[in-house]
Amino acid sequence: MRAAGKVAREVLDAAGKLATVGTPTDAIDALVHEETLARGAYPSPLNYHNFPKSCCTSVNEVICHGIPDGYELRNGDIVNIDVTCYYGGYHGDCSETYLVGEVDEAGRQLTKVTHDCWQAAIEYCKPGQPYNGIGAVM
Numbered sequence: 001m002r003a004a005g006k007v008a009r010e011v012l013d014a015a016g017k018l019a020t021v022g023t024p025t026d027a028i029d030a031l032v033h034e035e036t037l038a039r040g041a042y043p044s045p046l047n048y049h050n051f052p053k054s055c056c057t058s059v060n061e062v063i064c065h066g067i068p069d070g071y072e073l074r075n076g077d078i079v080n081i082d083v084t085c086y087y088g089g090y091h092g093d094c095s096e097t098y099l100v101g102e103v104d105e106a107g108r109q110l111t112k113v114t115h116d117c118w119q120a121a122i123e124y125c126k127p128g129q130p131y132n133g134i135g136a137v138m
Helices: 003-018 026-040 105-123 135-138
Strands: 056-059 079-087 090-099
Touching: 003 026, 003 079, 003 090, 026 056, 026 079, 079 105, 090 105, 105 135
Parallel strands: none
Antiparallel strands: 056 079, 079 090
């Protein structure tokens, strides 16, 4: 599991460098595909229930599982890139949200609050903690 997670993180880090003004989300997908295969892995989303791409790119109001296409990232966009790599019999899955260019204060605040909630939820998770407590923390 660690090896699959490491592959996914490496691929996501490479993809995140493309989260810049003018980059088509299809270019992010192509890089994810190439970087995944270069590591001896397979992009888990590709062909899963007919999903046509190797990653998800969710821009602005798209909550999750956005399908990469010709859309070129614009100044002020917020994009989440979700990468899952099948490696060594396991799926490594991770995502990250990127601010493209100059994002307004509301967008920066939204991103900060969601990150802080995620960190608080991780901190909460310890042996013996009730699962339903995660929601209360967030």
